Amino acid sequence: MSSSPPSRGRPRNPRSHSAIVGAAAELVVEVGYAATSIGAVAARAGVGKDTIYRRWPGKPELVFEAVFTTTDNAPTPDTGTLAGDLTVLLQGLVDEFHAPAAAAVLPGLLADFAADPVLKARIRSDFLAPSKERLLIVFERAVARGEIAAETPVDLVLDTLAGAVFFHIGLVGEHPDPQLAALLAAVVAKGIEVR
Amino acid sequence: MSSSPPSRGRPRNPRSHSAIVGAAAELVVEVGYAATSIGAVAARAGVGKDTIYRRWPGKPELVFEAVFTTTDNAPTPDTGTLAGDLTVLLQGLVDEFHAPAAAAVLPGLLADFAADPVLKARIRSDFLAPSKERLLIVFERAVARGEIAAETPVDLVLDTLAGAVFFHIGLVGEHPDPQLAALLAAVVAKGIEVR
Amino acid sequence: MSSSPPSRGRPRNPRSHSAIVGAAAELVVEVGYAATSIGAVAARAGVGKDTIYRRWPGKPELVFEAVFTTTDNAPTPDTGTLAGDLTVLLQGLVDEFHAPAAAAVLPGLLADFAADPVLKARIRSDFLAPSKERLLIVFERAVARGEIAAETPVDLVLDTLAGAVFFHIGLVGEHPDPQLAALLAAVVAKGIEVR
Amino acid sequence: MSSSPPSRGRPRNPRSHSAIVGAAAELVVEVGYAATSIGAVAARAGVGKDTIYRRWPGKPELVFEAVFTTTDNAPTPDTGTLAGDLTVLLQGLVDEFHAPAAAAVLPGLLADFAADPVLKARIRSDFLAPSKERLLIVFERAVARGEIAAETPVDLVLDTLAGAVFFHIGLVGEHPDPQLAALLAAVVAKGIEVR
DNA sequence: TGTTAAGCGAGACGGTACGTCGGGTCTTCTC
DNA sequence: GAGAAGACCCGACGTACCGTCTCGCTTAACA
Missing domain, CATH: 1.10.10.60 (Homeodomain-like)
Known part of the structure; x- marks a missing residue:
């Protein structure tokens, strides 16, 4: 064994x-x-x-x-609403991307990964896997609450959230808009809700 | 002079x-x-x-x-609805990022820009300026139609849209989801609409 | 013991x-x-x-x-004349230096030995000892025959013979002149004879 | 031109x-x-x-x-006898090989040249050419004086002389025998003389 | 019989040098 | 003064050996 x-x-x-x-x-x-x-x-x-x-x-x-080996043991948020959960989840992403080492490294690192076919395949699994796991649970709860449809495309939402945070922090501005997480969560939550 | x-x-x-x-x-x-x-x-x-x-x-x-000197002379979309305009606008962004030269260059180029304080300031102006211009007009019309509030944060929406497209095409996948523009436009439009 | x-x-x-x-x-x-x-x-x-x-x-x-661990058990030549003995002895040296392994190794090996003070002292003893032993006997017989003086400098002659063969084979040419041993023996024998 | x-x-x-x-x-x-x-x-x-x-x-x-770019402008010796000329010539060789830089370099340098087929061909031309030139003139004069035969093999003699000096100085001993040039010249001169 | 010391294959280790490549600057001659 | 050519100093690359070390294991002589 x-x-x-x-x-x-x-x-x-x-x-x-x-x-x-x-x-x-x-x-x-x-x-x-x-x-x-x-x-x-x-x-x-x-x-x-x-x-x-x-x-x-x-x-x-x-x-x-x-x-990126800060063993990602943050608990999955459970605030009772999709928008609340997304806000917490996004704030975690913002904090992770905004940490000094991550901020210094992310653009170049992602570029190097993207340039290599072998590494490129690992971007989703290595960089986004923990977030995706939590997002899945958040979505399950939201589905159970009737907030969103069962077939809501997780990957698309994740790309959107991660892309927005990465762009905002890594490429565009030095200091992230403190309301970024809340605003983005509100927009996306409302955008994917069933009504 | x-x-x-x-x-x-x-x-x-x-x-x-x-x-x-x-x-x-x-x-x-x-x-x-x-x-x-x-x-x-x-x-x-x-x-x-x-x-x-x-x-x-x-x-x-x-x-x-x-x-990126394809003189960006695409007309600002005017389909009558915010979601329609956003779809057209996003499809333009997808096509631009998906062009062979752009796809080959974007991650590394953005990394180099982000690594240099002087160049970093130019990312918004050089890469996103044309899109922002069109997005502003689209928003103006949507405000006039009463679809969205006047104070809708353009920069945040632009970061979200561009980030999502960049992540989806440049970093994660080789071939973009053909529905990417439509889905993203629908979500974001619904997310920022007043009701 | x-x-x-x-x-x-x-x-x-x-x-x-x-x-x-x-x-x-x-x-x-x-x-x-x-x-x-x-x-x-x-x-x-x-x-x-x-x-x-x-x-x-x-x-x-x-x-x-x-x-160089071909147990050197060749008999000391005894042809009756100094020139004859030297020819046989030199031919042995030529054959030894011309062997594939020896030819491939000699220049670099001697250079490494020469570069190290400890090893340098071993060149005479390790590389030339067997030849010197035989040369001494050949000289003794030649002295007994009255061909050469008793005080003929063995080391000088040995350096000359070995140096000539080494230069000719190891450094200069790929294939040794087949008459090398005979010519060299003739010259040196005549050069050190008493008359 | x-x-x-x-x-x-x-x-x-x-x-x-x-x-x-x-x-x-x-x-x-x-x-x-x-x-x-x-x-x-x-x-x-x-x-x-x-x-x-x-x-x-x-x-x-x-x-x-x-x-070895000490422009070798030493004059060709002309002492009146072959042994004398050879002594002067050999002393020049001894001095050249015994110079600090040359002594430090010769074994390793020759080994590297010998290990490369292209460089190996240059040993005779680059290292021995000047000496050979002078030796040729010395031999011409000796032939004219009737000391040696016209067909005396220059290359063999040169290999012998250079090899002896190289072995004695470069490999075997630190300090050359002060009589090396004279003894070697005497032996070789006598060895190749017609009588 | 059990202990102990060395041999052994494997491969990790801290170094040093290799020969090549790209960056950004400079120095020549020619237009 | 722009331009093509290419030399220049610098520093990083990824590889190869060096000679030493540290594992787990084996093999004998000693106690």
């Missing part, structure tokens, strides 16, 4: 792993995504470049792990 | 300009944005690198001009 | 030894001395790198043992 | 050339041939690595030019 391989040879040093991830997270906020080089990460982590390439195929994958 | 410089010495060759822009547009679809270098553009255009740097500060500005 | 250590623990596997030496000898003729790495030798021998480093300090010593 | 090309573009900076050659000559005596890297040469010369690779294919060619 054990899924672990026989593990021959010297095992990888877990301290190196966290040192690398930490160094990447620091560098990325200090100099930006584009100016963060594998060599610089290795130097700051006190590690050889090989040790990085042995674990990650390249900068995008490394930075993704370094920045 | 004349803004033309005294223009001493040899005037700039306008053929070089179009050769450069053309070469950049070609390269960008052939090898992608990241792999397009100024040197390669210069070589294909039969031009020295300086001739490029004399006209553009760098790759982002050059590529932007090369890809 | 036995210098063998108490030999605790698992004894070294003699099969590994010969596998390593064999792999090194093969690689050296296939890819050359410079391109032969310890890692590649270990991989071909089916052995860990440490098993090599446990037995040899580095590539030069390993390759030397792999290539 | 002009053999210079049209010379388009910015001409190569001759100061860079000499800075590189100088840095290489210094490094080679300080750390040895093997430990001299192109990157280190570039750093010391205040030059980019490209600037080196633009002019030389690799380390061997660069170091050769850096160390």
Whole structure:
């Protein structure tokens, strides 16, 4: 039943792993995504470049792990109304995208993922999966309450919400409109409600 | 009031300009944005690198001009309803983002713009200005028809629409959902209507 | 008089030894001395790198043992004349240096030995010792025959002979002049004879 | 009649050339041939690595030019006897090989040349050409004086002399036997004389 | 018989150098 | 002074070896 391989040879040093991830997270906020080089990460982590390439195929994958591994354990909102749930959910998205490391990294990181066919497929799964999970539950409740139709297209709504937040924070403005979450939630909730 | 410089010495060759822009547009679809270098553009255009740097500060500005200078002369839609107008407007946005050159370039280009404080300020003006202009007119008509309130936040709606389209096309999927424009327009129109 | 250590623990596997030496000898003729790495030798021998480093300090010593351990049991020539003896002796040197492995290895190997003060001292003893031994006997007989003086400088003559052969084969030409041994022997014999 | 090309573009900076050659000559005596890297040469010369690779294919060619470009304008000896001429000629060879830079470089450099088929062909022409020229003249005079036969094999003698000196200095001993030139000249002269 | 020390294959580790490429600047000659 | 050409310094790339280390395991001599 054990899924672990026989593990021959010297095992990888877990301290190196966290040192690398930490160094990447620091560098990325200090100099930006584009100016963060594998060599610089290795130097700051006190590690050889090989040790990085042995674990990650390249900068995008490394930075993704370094920045977006805040184990997303936020509870699914349950305010009683679709608009309320969406507001909470969106505020979480805003906070996540607005964190220093994420803001420094998101545009370049998404561009690198989009440029590689293999990575491109991971955008939805890696970046949006947790949000989609919560959104599904929120929708289920809204359906049960009769607020929205059962066939409401989750992916389209998610693209809309995430795209709006990403555009607003990552590309357009430095500081997000504090009402962004509420306004957007209100518009979208009203837009998809059955009446 | 004349803004033309005294223009001493040899005037700039306008053929070089179009050769450069053309070469950049070609390269960008052939090898992608990241792999397009100024040197390669210069070589294909039969031009020295300086001739490029004399006209553009760098790759982002050059590529932007090369890809997004389809003189946007599409007429502002006037279908009689907000949802109809938004659908037409969104379909234009989808078509623009889905064009080969634009799709190849958008994520990387926006990332480079976002990474530079000077360029970041130009995203709204350079990328979204034409759409915003048309959206304003559409909104004016909708206000006149009593569909929406006068103080409807244009920028927020524009971020939402553009973000959704950008996410859907540029980052997530290869081929846009053919109903994307209609669905999104319906949701947003209903979401911002007064009743 | 036995210098063998108490030999605790698992004894070294003699099969590994010969596998390593064999792999090194093969690689050296296939890819050359410079391109032969310890890692590649270990991989071909089916052995860990440490098993090599446990037995040899580095590539030069390993390759030397792999290539120059043709137990030199050729008999000392005794043709009756100094020139004849030198010819036989030189032909042996030519054959030894001209062997594929030796030719592939000699320049680089000697360079590595020369670059290391410790190894440098071993060039005379390790590479030239067998030849010197035979040359001494040849000289003794020639002195007894009255052909040469007793104080003829063996080392100088040996350097001359070995240097000439090394230069001719290892550095300058691919195929040695078939008369090299005879001509060189004739010149040197005549040059050091008493009359 | 002009053999210079049209010379388009910015001409190569001759100061860079000499800075590189100088840095290489210094490094080679300080750390040895093997430990001299192109990157280190570039750093010391205040030059980019490209600037080196633009002019030389690799380390061997660069170091050769850096160390062996002492325009060999020594006059051909004319002492009246073959042995005398050879002594002078050999002493020149000894001095050349014994110079710090040459001694530090010769074994490794010759090994690198010997390992590359293209470079291997240049050993005779680049390293031995000047000596061969002088040796030819010395032989002509000796033939005229009746000391040696007209068909005396120059290349064989040259290999012998150079090989002996190289072996004695470069590989075997640190300090050359002060009598090396005289002894070797005497032996070889006597060995090839007609009587 | 059980302990212990070394050998062993595998492969991770921190380094260093490789040779190439792109960036943005400069320096030449020609138009 | 624009332009084509290309040299220049810089720094990052991803790879290859170096020689050492750390695993789990095996193999003997010693207690």
